[in-house]
Amino acid sequence: MNKILAIAKKELSIYFTTVIGYSCFAGFALLLGYMFNQYLTGFILQSQSFVQARNQAGLATLNLNDMVIAPTYYNALFLFLFIVPFLTMRLFADEKRMKTFELLMTIPTTPLQIVLGKYLAGVVMIGVICLIALIHPALLSIFTTDASGQGSGIEWVSVLSGLYGVFMMGCAFVAVGLLASALTESPIVAAFGAFVALLIWWLMSWGARTAEGWQRDILTYLAPPTHVEAAISGLFVTADLAFFLVAIVVCLFLCHRVVEAHRWQ
Amino acid sequence: MLEVQSLTKRYGDRVAVDNISFQVGRGEVLGFLGPNGAGKTTVMRILTGFMPATAGRAIVAGHDVFESPMEVKRRVGYLPETPPVYTEMTVKEYLRFVARMKELPRAKIEAEVERVADRTSVRHVMDRLIANLSKGYRQRVGLAQALLGDPEVLILDEPTVGLDPIQINEVRELVKSLAAQQRHTIILSTHILPEVTAICQRVLMIAGGKVVADGSIPELTAQHGKSLEEVFIKLATA
Numbered sequence: 001m002n003k004i005l006a007i008a009k010k011e012l013s014i015y016f017t018t019v020i021g022y023s024c025f026a027g028f029a030l031l032l033g034y035m036f037n038q039y040l041t042g043f044i045l046q047s048q049s050f051v052q053a054r055n056q057a058g059l060a061t062l063n064l065n066d067m068v069i070a071p072t073y074y075n076a077l078f079l080f081l082f083i084v085p086f087l088t089m090r091l092f093a094d095e096k097r098m099k100t101f102e103l104l105m106t107i108p109t110t111p112l113q114i115v116l117g118k119y120l121a122g123v124v125m126i127g128v129i130c131l132i133a134l135i136h137p138a139l140l141s142i143f144t145t146d147a148s149g150q151g152s153g154i155e156w157v158s159v160l161s162g163l164y165g166v167f168m169m170g171c172a173f174v175a176v177g178l179l180a181s182a183l184t185e186s187p188i189v190a191a192f193g194a195f196v197a198l199l200i201w202w203l204m205s206w207g208a209r210t211a212e213g214w215q216r217d218i219l220t221y222l223a224p225p226t227h228v229e230a231a232i233s234g235l236f237v238t239a240d241l242a243f244f245l246v247a248i249v250v251c252l253f254l255c256h257r258v259v260e261a262h263r264w265q
Numbered sequence: 266m267l268e269v270q271s272l273t274k275r276y277g278d279r280v281a282v283d284n285i286s287f288q289v290g291r292g293e294v295l296g297f298l299g300p301n302g303a304g305k306t307t308v309m310r311i312l313t314g315f316m317p318a319t320a321g322r323a324i325v326a327g328h329d330v331f332e333s334p335m336e337v338k339r340r341v342g343y344l345p346e347t348p349p350v351y352t353e354m355t356v357k358e359y360l361r362f363v364a365r366m367k368e369l370p371r372a373k374i375e376a377e378v379e380r381v382a383d384r385t386s387v388r389h390v391m392d393r394l395i396a397n398l399s400k401g402y403r404q405r406v407g408l409a410q411a412l413l414g415d416p417e418v419l420i421l422d423e424p425t426v427g428l429d430p431i432q433i434n435e436v437r438e439l440v441k442s443l444a445a446q447q448r449h450t451i452i453l454s455t456h457i458l459p460e461v462t463a464i465c466q467r468v469l470m471i472a473g474g475k476v477v478a479d480g481s482i483p484e485l486t487a488q489h490g491k492s493l494e495e496v497f498i499k500l501a502t503a
Contacts, residue, residue: 006365010351010358017353017394103349103410106313107366108338263316 007117085194088177126170158234165231175251272321283474292447296465342416348407352396
């Protein structure tokens with residue numbers, strides 16, 4: 001455990017000595033802020049038109065959670081497609097390129113400890129990114145009230161549930177990125193490979209739209225967005241958690257095999 | 266302390282190391298010689314557990330490299346050909362990281378890092394990023410890393426490449442002082458022959474993956490020629 005933490009600490013310190021950590025946070029904050037702003041503007045325009053039309057029934061259906069936070073969080077998932085490959089690209093590829101892999105393999109550590117340490121660092125980065133996504137509901141809760149004019153306009157339970165979904169999917173993406181990084185010596189190739197793999201995974205939901213029967217069911221089941229819908233709408237589904245955990249374990253297992261296989265080349 | 270029996274390493278059809286056997290005793294400094302591509306690095310990588318051999322056995326510090334690699338890794342300090350340093354870390358962060366990975370007790374890490382920093386004269390650059398250090402300093406930081414935990418066996422792959430004459434001399438003095446303690450077994454690969462003459466008691470020369478000479482310098486010169494250089498050229502091209 002001590003060694004896993006030592007490796008994670010090393011990776012985190014490298015994230016923040018280089019600009020990788022900061023640029024991921026800044027890029028995410030900027031893009032998500034823009035998206036949030038768009039949804040919020042849409043929400044305001046909609047409510048104004050209801051007020052002008054004296055449409056009380058329409059006004060009653062307006063909900064910040066469903067109309068602003070949920071779509072913003074869906075977009076956060078989409079941003080992960082671009083950010084995660086950038087976060088994970090150098091985790092293994094750079095060790096090989098800089099010849100430090102030889103150090104890792106000749107000090108008393110196991111490939112499992114190396115894989116878990118690096119994965120943990122990636123998960124911490126995703127955790128921090130998720131904290132950035134708390135800013136938007138926090139702003140809304142300060143500046144809005146619910147229908148009765150008493151509490152805040154935000155249901156925190158569904159916000160946190162949505163964030164948990166975003167985090168779980170981020171963790172699964174990091175496992176894919178880590179595997180891609182273990183397969184090559186070039187961080188650029190690792191980033192590109194992770195991006196393509198994640199995009200294919202994500203786009204399975206497109207395939208599901210045109211497929212029929214059991215093929216449709218399988219593609220729908222395998223597509224990651226399927227498994228965050230419930231969380232983002234405020235429901236905790238154990239099967240979704242299991243889906244991501246299985247994806248993480250499979251990727252980390254393959255990654256471990258790849259690292260182990262390097263000795264035999 | 267270190268025993269290699271009929272070690273062979275093949276990469277596909279190419280035989281990099283061909284049935285090599287040798288022994289090194291405690292306190293001995295072995296000069297590992299050979300032209301580029303002779304298989305020196307491959308042998309060192311096998312001895313440190315970085316890669317397995319195709320055939321044969323290697324016992325380092327009493328443990329079989331293949332059967333109990335962790336035990337071997339705990340007892341070996343290794344400086345690879347390219348110093349394995351993280352350029353994005355400071356020297357201090359890097360040495361602390363390696364010390365932690367080498368299972369040094371937390372309370373002793375600080376003192377041990379300072380000890381190896383003193384021995385390799387990197388004390389005054391401890392807070393600098395390795396990226397901003399010269400090649401010579403990176404080499405020394407790599408050497409400092411190998412010394413952490415005072416391992417019984419030191420395997421140094423061309424430790425003086427890229428250093429200026431003053432630094433070369435410092436590294437030689439360091440190896441000599443380690444040898445003088447009689448506790449360490451040191452294998453040092455190089456193709457700088459004066460270096461071998463200066464610090465090694467014994468020479469193992471390989472060429473084309475095979476052992477072509479094994480003995481003390483006076484023995485080798487008596488057998489094969491006037492100087493070590495003559496011996497090297499004669500055996501390496503034979």
